[in-house]
Amino acid sequence: MTIVFGVFLLTLMLITAIAIVRTQNLFVAVMLSGIFSLLLASNFFLLDAADVALTEAAVGAGISTVLYLSALALSAENERAPYSSHRLIALAVVSVTALLVIYATFDQPRVGDPAAPVHQHVAPWYLEMTRDAIDIPNVVTAVLSSFRGYDTLGEVFVVFTAGIGVLFLLDKPGARHGGTQTVGRVRLRHYLIPRLVGRMLIPFILLFGLYVQFHGEYGPGGGFQAGALIAASIILYALLEGETRALQALPRRLLTLLIASGALLYGGVGVAGMLLGGNFLDYSVLASDPVKGQQLGIILIEAGVGITVTGVLLSVFHAFAARGRF
Amino acid sequence: MTALQAHLPALQVVVPMLSAPLAMLLREHRLSWALATAASLCAFAIAISLTLSVIDTGGMRYLMGSWPAPFGIELGVDAMSALLLLIVTGASSLALIAGASSLDREIEVERQPLFYAAWLLALAGLCGILVTADAFNIFVFMEISALASYVLVAGGPDRRALPAVFKYLVMGTIGATFYLIGVGLIYLMTGTLNLDDIVYRIGEVAEVKPILIAAGFISVGLALKAAIFPLHVWLPNAYTFAPHVVTVFLAACSTKVALYVLLRFNFVVFKPYLEDHDLKFAIFLLPLSLLAILVGSAVAMFESNLKRMLAWSSVAQIGYITLGASLVSVAGLTASLLHIFNHALAKSALFLALACLAISVSKLRIENIGGIAKRMPWTMAAFLLAGLSLIGVPGTAGFVSKWYLITATFDSGPLGILLVAVIVVSSLMAVVYIWRVVECAYFRETDEAQSAREAPLMLLLPTWAAVLLNFYFGLFPGVPLELSSSAATLLLGQTP
Amino acid sequence: MNFLGIYYYWVFAILLMVGFYAVIAKLNLIKKLIGLSLFQAAVFLLYITVGKVEGGTAPIFASAAGERLFSNPLPQVLILTAIVVGISTTALGLGIIVRIKEEYGTIEEQEIQEIDRQ
Numbered sequence: 047m048t049i050v051f052g053v054f055l056l057t058l059m060l061i062t063a064i065a066i067v068r069t070q071n072l073f074v075a076v077m078l079s080g081i082f083s084l085l086l087a088s089n090f091f092l093l094d095a096a097d098v099a100l101t102e103a104a105v106g107a108g109i110s111t112v113l114y115l116s117a118l119a120l121s122a123e124n125e126r127a128p129y130s131s132h133r134l135i136a137l138a139v140v141s142v143t144a145l146l147v148i149y150a151t152f153d154q155p156r157v158g159d160p161a162a163p164v165h166q167h168v169a170p171w172y173l174e175m176t177r178d179a180i181d182i183p184n185v186v187t188a189v190l191s192s193f194r195g196y197d198t199l200g201e202v203f204v205v206f207t208a209g210i211g212v213l214f215l216l217d218k219p220g221a222r223h224g225g226t227q228t229v230g231r232v233r234l235r236h237y238l239i240p241r242l243v244g245r246m247l248i249p250f251i252l253l254f255g256l257y258v259q260f261h262g263e264y265g266p267g268g269g270f271q272a273g274a275l276i277a278a279s280i281i282l283y284a285l286l287e288g289e290t291r292a293l294q295a296l297p298r299r300l301l302t303l304l305i306a307s308g309a310l311l312y313g314g315v316g317v318a319g320m321l322l323g324g325n326f327l328d329y330s331v332l333a334s335d336p337v338k339g340q341q342l343g344i345i346l347i348e349a350g351v352g353i354t355v356t357g358v359l360l361s362v363f364h365a366f367a368a369r370g371r372f
Numbered sequence: 373m374t375a376l377q378a379h380l381p382a383l384q385v386v387v388p389m390l391s392a393p394l395a396m397l398l399r400e401h402r403l404s405w406a407l408a409t410a411a412s413l414c415a416f417a418i419a420i421s422l423t424l425s426v427i428d429t430g431g432m433r434y435l436m437g438s439w440p441a442p443f444g445i446e447l448g449v450d451a452m453s454a455l456l457l458l459i460v461t462g463a464s465s466l467a468l469i470a471g472a473s474s475l476d477r478e479i480e481v482e483r484q485p486l487f488y489a490a491w492l493l494a495l496a497g498l499c500g501i502l503v504t505a506d507a508f509n510i511f512v513f514m515e516i517s518a519l520a521s522y523v524l525v526a527g528g529p530d531r532r533a534l535p536a537v538f539k540y541l542v543m544g545t546i547g548a549t550f551y552l553i554g555v556g557l558i559y560l561m562t563g564t565l566n567l568d569d570i571v572y573r574i575g576e577v578a579e580v581k582p583i584l585i586a587a588g589f590i591s592v593g594l595a596l597k598a599a600i601f602p603l604h605v606w607l608p609n610a611y612t613f614a615p616h617v618v619t620v621f622l623a624a625c626s627t628k629v630a631l632y633v634l635l636r637f638n639f640v641v642f643k644p645y646l647e648d649h650d651l652k653f654a655i656f657l658l659p660l661s662l663l664a665i666l667v668g669s670a671v672a673m674f675e676s677n678l679k680r681m682l683a684w685s686s687v688a689q690i691g692y693i694t695l696g697a698s699l700v701s702v703a704g705l706t707a708s709l710l711h712i713f714n715h716a717l718a719k720s721a722l723f724l725a726l727a728c729l730a731i732s733v734s735k736l737r738i739e740n741i742g743g744i745a746k747r748m749p750w751t752m753a754a755f756l757l758a759g760l761s762l763i764g765v766p767g768t769a770g771f772v773s774k775w776y777l778i779t780a781t782f783d784s785g786p787l788g789i790l791l792v793a794v795i796v797v798s799s800l801m802a803v804v805y806i807w808r809v810v811e812c813a814y815f816r817e818t819d820e821a822q823s824a825r826e827a828p829l830m831l832l833l834p835t836w837a838a839v840l841l842n843f844y845f846g847l848f849p850g851v852p853l854e855l856s857s858s859a860a861t862l863l864l865g866q867t868p
Numbered sequence: 869m870n871f872l873g874i875y876y877y878w879v880f881a882i883l884l885m886v887g888f889y890a891v892i893a894k895l896n897l898i899k900k901l902i903g904l905s906l907f908q909a910a911v912f913l914l915y916i917t918v919g920k921v922e923g924g925t926a927p928i929f930a931s932a933a934g935e936r937l938f939s940n941p942l943p944q945v946l947i948l949t950a951i952v953v954g955i956s957t958t959a960l961g962l963g964i965i966v967r968i969k970e971e972y973g974t975i976e977e978q979e980i981q982e983i984d985r986q
Binding site: 146147149150151162163164165166167168169171172175192193194195196197199200201203204206207208210211213214215217302303305306307309310313314316317319320324325326327328329330 | 379382386389390392393394396397434435436437438439442443444445482483486487489490493496500508509512513515516519520522523526527553557559560561562563564565573577581582584585586588589
């Protein structure tokens with residue numbers, strides 16, 4: 047049964063991808079990308095990657111769709127010349143790449159083979175050590191925030207960079223002869239049903255976000271997904287009530303502070319480990335009992351991730367939305 | 373002190389990284405400049421200290437979060453990373469000091485705190501790539517530095533910076549994704565991400581194909597990032613339209629760091645495992661390097677935009693670096709690594725001189741600078757002297773690495789003569805394009821130059837510091853040479 | 869399972885192709901960016917496929933203890949990071965596109981080139 051379902055989802059995904067590339071209406075392309083992300087998330091779920099599925103759904107189908115739509119409102123809705131003159135060269139380059147990949151997969155171990163080298167070396171150690179040294183149920187969270195916490199620190203700073211990048215680009219005063227339709231005006235205020243349903247949804251999304259934030263050690267979730275969900279609920283609020291209301295609730299300066307403080311909280315936990323006699327990002331020294339210390343460290347850094355992600359996503363949204371008002 | 377010493381590899385990244393949010397929060401642009409400069413100088417001091425201990429002990433290791441390798445992420449500093457750390461942090465510090473008087477003309481003061489935060493992130497990202505010993509961690513830090521560089525380039529006042537940066541973003545992301553595919557294939561076959569552990573476990577892999585394809589993907593992805601000919605198309609415009617001091621910083625570091633990762637993977641990971649890998653590597657890289665050298669220099673000769681001229685010259689210089697590497701010998705790699713160092717010195721001095729010129733000249737085109745040497749003698753003298761180093765005149769740093777490159781090519785048999793000829797021809801081309809500028813500045817007259825004034829001291833000082841370093845390392849190439857040659861022996865897997 | 873396994877690799881290859889093609893051949897900047905996302909999504913699928921263990925479950929210890937087979941957590945962690953990197957790149961790219969539209973009045977590559985040539 048899973049086979050049929052898997053093949054079905056994968057095929058649907060391929061069809062969606064091709065449709066995305068073929069359509070000339072950018073609005074349709076963005077909507078289809080949202081659907082593509084949901085399909086991808088379902089595939090991840092089938093492949094036992096619950097955390098990744100949750101993230102892909104929140105990011106790909108939620109946040110990135112909102113960002114694309116904001117950008118579309120400021121730029122164009124259709125593409126004019128669909129293909130460049132070198133489409134044959136492009137096709138050749140792409141085909142060679144794909145053939146190489148397929149060639150490489152000939153010798154690859156069968157998918158799901160428990161004896162494959164990939165499952166023999168590092169992974170069992172993670173499963174074992176999560177139980178012994180950190181003692182939380184979600185191994186993905188343990189690897190993400192402790193064993194490979196340095197990667198996650200980097201990830202937070204990637205988000206941070208993107209946030210300051212968009213603010214830097216769109217804070218520039220000057221020529222604004224762009225959009226015809228503005229995000230500021232695309233409000234749902236005049237539509238009764240979306241507004242009512244939306245209003246009812248907001249508290250639940252927010253609550254779910256908080257649940258995901260603090261439940262990351264036990265089930266799928268964590269700071270990043272939570273940040274995306276919380277940001278989504280506030281963006282929904284902005285769409286329903288107008289961006290000004292949302293900005294009154296969470297002013298720009300506060301968002302900037304959120305972005306910086308989340309990143310600093312994460313880094314600070316790392317430095318604290320250093321000051322208390324461990325290495326950078328060593329949470330074991332944070333409490334007298336190393337296991338408790340690990341758990342404390344994970345809660346703190348996940349909070350840092352959540353704060354920065356919420357701040358960045360909201361700032362980026364507002365930066366796009368404000369650009370449209372002139 | 374010893375406790376602090378042990379943490380240096382981590383601090384190398386953490387100091388600039390955690391300064392970035394602070395720089396963003398400071399609202400006064402002078403303060404955030406001061407913070408960025410202090411953090412960058414601090415990173416430079418850490419790099420020097422790391423270099424000293426590498427020379428003493430041969431290398432340093434650091435376990436992030438105290439988790440044992442290969443399960444946690446390990447940092448490792450050796451001669452090669454120390455050499456590049458010096459370049460990256462040094463160039464960043466010089467460029468930031470110069471930026472104090474140069475950036476106000478290009479970026480509104482309200483936006484400057486964000487700009488300095490992005491600068492620190494670019495620095496942290498580049499340092500992060502250099503100190504890490506983990507394949508996936510390289511990807512993460514590559515993306516930090518890449519995203520931050522896009523922001524820096526987009527700060528350029530000319531609107532053409534925007535399409536240039538978009539192209540840079542697309543090609544950079546393709547490069548990073550290719551790298552990610554390669555790392556995925558390696559992980560699939562070995563089950564590990566730690567570079568040393570990969571080297572150890574790759575020998576047990578029975579099937580060659582995935583590793584071969586991984587080598588291809590990783591090399592092409594990094595070649596995109598390193599602007600190796602013909603994948604350099606993003607470079608000239610990105611360098612031309614970036615703010616001047618950003619060009620100084622990026623020209624000295626960003627492509628070099630990608631080259632560092634490229635060399636590391638090809639020599640340390642793939643060469644011992646894949647049969648004849650060095651031969652294939654050379655066959656691919658050698659013609660491309662020669663083309664890069666010739667095409668880059670030729671285009672530079674006919675380019676009248678000064679920044680773009682130097683950008684094309686960078687394409688050619690990257691060719692020298694890959695040429696040395698494609699000889700696959702200790703001498704060749706030494707020359708190649710030394711040229712990374714020396715080219716960074718020469719190019720940052722040249723771009724700094726252009727930043728000085730830009731204070732008085734609105735458009736950095738060759739026809740606008742006629743007679744400017746009378747008004748800006750210090751600036752043009754710096755340009756001339758740095759140009760000598762780029763050409764490779766004896767007594768300058770540029771000469772040392774070209775000399776090593778030529779001796780290395782002579783060792784490579786009958787092909788050597790041809791290679792030497794290419795090097796000599798392109799050096800002559802460099803004479804032509806540097807001379808065009810010098811001639812125009814010293815012996816022509818234009819109206820615009822009459823009102824020009826000498827650049828402020830805060831700009832001239834870093835420029836001249838870079839120029840003098842070119843001569844210092846031309847006469848006393850001891851430290852970079854030692855680092856390069858021990859890095860070369862390390863790459864070829866011979867005990868030094 | 870074997871058929872599905874091979875199918876996953878093929879879908880990865882084709883997705884890679886579709887996304888990469890859109891990046892190179894499309895002239896609309898937003899379309900290029902969407903192509904880039906598809907291209908990256910293909911790589912995400914590769915990693916997650918690699919981490920799957922037959923008969924395994926998501927690597928979360930259930931309260932009812934007992935030895936169960938878990939899928940490999942590491943590729944999932946890596947892809948969590950990669951997804952975040954991807955959205956960050958997209959956000960920055962969109963920011964640049966909006967500025968290009970403001971400065972040039974178009975987001976078609978060849979039109980931008982024509983304007984620059986003048």
